[in-house]
Amino acid sequence: MTIKLRRSNTSTSSWLRVLAILAASALWTYGSHALSQTPQPSSVAAATHNDGPWWKHAVFYEIYPRSFQDSTGDGIGDLNGITQRLDYLKSLGIDAIWIAPMYPSPQVDFGYDISDYQSVDPQYGTVADMDHLIAEGKQRNIRVILDMVLNHTSDKHQWFIDSASSRSNPKHDWYVWNDGVPANGPNVTAYQKRFEHEGRVPPNNWVSGFGGSAWEWVPAVHQFYYHKFYKQQPDLNWRNPAVEKACFDAMRFWLDRGVAGFRLDAIPTLFEDPKLRNEPEAGGINAQGDPNLKDIYTSNLPDVHDVMRRMRTMVEKYPGNRVLIGETYLPDTAALNEWYGGAKHDELQLPMDMLLGFHGDHDKLDAASFRTFLNDAETKLNGSQPLFVFDNHDNVRSWDRYSDSEHNQAIARILAAVLLTSRSAALMYYGEELGMVTSTPKRKEDVKDPIGVTGWPKEKGRDGERTPMQWDDSKNAGFSESSTTWLPVPSNSATINVKAEEIEPDSLLNWYKQLIAMRKSDPTLRDGKQVILDESNPSVLSYLREGVAGHPSVVVALNFTAQPQTISLDLGKASGSGKAVTTVLTNAPGLKQNTSLQNITLPPYASWIGQIGQIGSSK
Structure with missing residues (x-):
């Protein structure tokens, strides 16, 4: 903080072919003409080959908890629902699941506005349910990664309630506050004057990612606070050591409970320019009607790397190769390399490489661009392991971004092949393996995502890529027994679902299974x-x-x-x-x-x- 298959009745021979595929997926061995043969020397070598910590070649799977499986019948997914589906994830070959925020939250930004870092939102379950999920995952060799949102909290978090109560409160400096500047002062722009309070305006031209100024006035303290994102998401002040300690303590709470690491949301935005200089204008206006700005003063400042090194040191004190994954939208591979710590390899183990999957031209494939990004990741990261990704909860699904309407199935297989045969760890998003499509709301009144509410009709929000997982052709695609679900189930769920694709040998789901099985069994595809x-x-x-x-x-x-x-x-x-x-x-x-x-x-x-x-x- 970016399918429609024709089905036929399955014959007995089709079932036999399915069983054969599943057997091959479970026991894949290159060069073996029969499973009963004595293993070749290469197979023996594979057993002793050490290709590094578990995360280096892992297949990660992002789960949006509201949308994966509802176990209570309220139309909203939950932790116990995830636990119920672990056997499916094991059959797919997943090594670790990343769960989007499930902490207590007012749900203004569906969990990315956290009001308590050390608990579970009641609509998702309890801390005991999380403990159970971690334990059940361990039984299946599936680790649990939590989303950790460190740039901001909810305005309902007690830290911010205290901070906003008085300038003398000990937590006032836990957030980014500013007196603003006189509305009639020199160099004040017309845009700043739109947000005047008590004769003061925001100190600069910074714009919120959800529309309007990035500064919000609080009468109780006669100051503005900074929010990179929604106004209900005030930015923490990472120049205050007490903030770092509190956030690290929250991470330790979950590390002590057995989570395998964290995906760090919007992590390049932890620091802002202390001089609060205006961002350069990029030209034009965005969907919310605000000027487009560059973000040289509000993202990827050098200060963040000191925090990452200290965080890496903290996490490495835990056994089991805990991992730090970064949401790192960056301009080039050189910038990405810095997030690994360069040649020292002392920051994040796996900052996400968004350059390959989200490189700007999303309506067609381009062999030259893919070739460049793959080669850069191989040669310009000081030997660090890339983490490629084509889908997540913030972007139109790759099925739609890369589609040509005629060859969507084949194009989806190309993306899967790149993701799972290139030298990288791999990050999938729930439903990607099925060919789930983006189901964008048709009416503003149906939009749930705040950025869609403020940006309609130019920006329709991210609901379309967050619809319920499609398990079968029953009510609500097997996601929920509720009469209504928090987002509508896509209309193609009768044919595009796990049940249908598991029994179709040539389905996209079985293509993914075969690719994952190949990389799991062959050191060449992991480490070559x-x-x-x-x-x-x-x-x-x-x-x-x-x-x-x-x-x-x-x-x-x-x-x-x-x-x-x-x-x-x-x-x-x-x-x-x-x-x-x-x-x-x-x-x-x-x-x-x-x-x-x-x-x-x-x-x-x-x-x-x-x-x-x-x-x-x-x-």
Whole structure:
């Protein structure tokens, strides 16, 4: 703080094919011609290969708790609902779940306005329910990551209630307060004058992400407080050491209960320019009617990195390789590298790489852009592990952003292939594996998201990517027994759901399962060096994962266009050069028996994954 499948009746042979897929997913071994064969030397090597801490190659899965599973029948998802669905997540191959804020909150921004860091909102359950979820996850080797919102609290948090009560209150300096400037002062803009109180106006031109000035007047103290986001989300003053101590204590509360780490919301915004200089104008106005501004004085200030180093030190005192994941929308890979701590690797283990999945041109694939971002992540992060992501609760779903209406299924498979075969940890968003679509409200009165309320009709909010998870074709898609749900269930849930896709061998869900199973069983897909191939091809993205621990190298080729593309791949001096090729996964029937890197014709938006140097059965 950015599908419609035709189904047919399932025959007995279809069920057998499903069982075969599930068996392959559970026991995937490259180069084995029969599961009963004696393991090859590469398989033995894989058992002893050490590829680092658990998070380095993990598949993370974001859960928006309001929308995943309702266990109480009130139309709102909850913690016990998540626990009920852990077996599904295990079958998918998920290593850790990130749960969006489930703390007590007035729900102005649906949990990102926290009123108590050390409890659970009653609509989601209790602390005991969270303990139970953590324990049940542990039984299935699924860790729990919590969302930690450190930039701001709710204005209903006791800290802010105290802070806003009096200038002499000990917590007054826990938030960012300012007297403002005289309304008739020099250089005061017309925009500032719109927010005049008692002859004072905000000290600068900073704009809230939800509309209006980023400064809110409080008569009790005759001052403005700063809020980067909604006015009910006052920013904490991280220049006050007491704030850091209190926030770190809140993190320890959950670390002591066994959470595996935190996703840090809007973490680059912890600090603001102490001189409160005006942001440069970027031209034009936004959906709320405010001027577009750059954010050089309100985001990614150098001070934040000192906090990250201290936070990393604190977290590393706990056993089990606890992890810090950052919501880091940054301009380039060089800026991203700073969030790892550069060559020292002493800040976040996994700042999110938003450059690949949210690089600006969201209405089409671009092989050159993907190639650049993948190569930068491989070569410009001092060896740090990237964390790629294509979907989250703040952005239109990738299904819609990258779609062309005709090849959506194939395009979704390309994105999944990039996410799960590139050298990175992977972050999924609930329903991504099904092809859930963005279901944007049609009327302003149906909008729940505050940014949609203030920005309608130009900005329709984020409700569309937060609709209930689609489990089956029953009432409310199996999400809830309530007569109404907090957001409507999408109309395509009768066909796009877990139950339907689990029994369809060629479904998007089973494509994800196969990709995840491949990376779990093969050190090459987890740890092999990534080398870009065919670097000048404008239409096809191809790369090699060099073999690890005796396992063969893997080649990935993805057609980013609606036209057939013929490629010939030269591995050069890369590992596996000149050896046999076996197709291991593709959505192009004509390529299932391909055994060559020469003259491969990829159909429109086709994905092809091949193994170099060891013959195995194709999938």
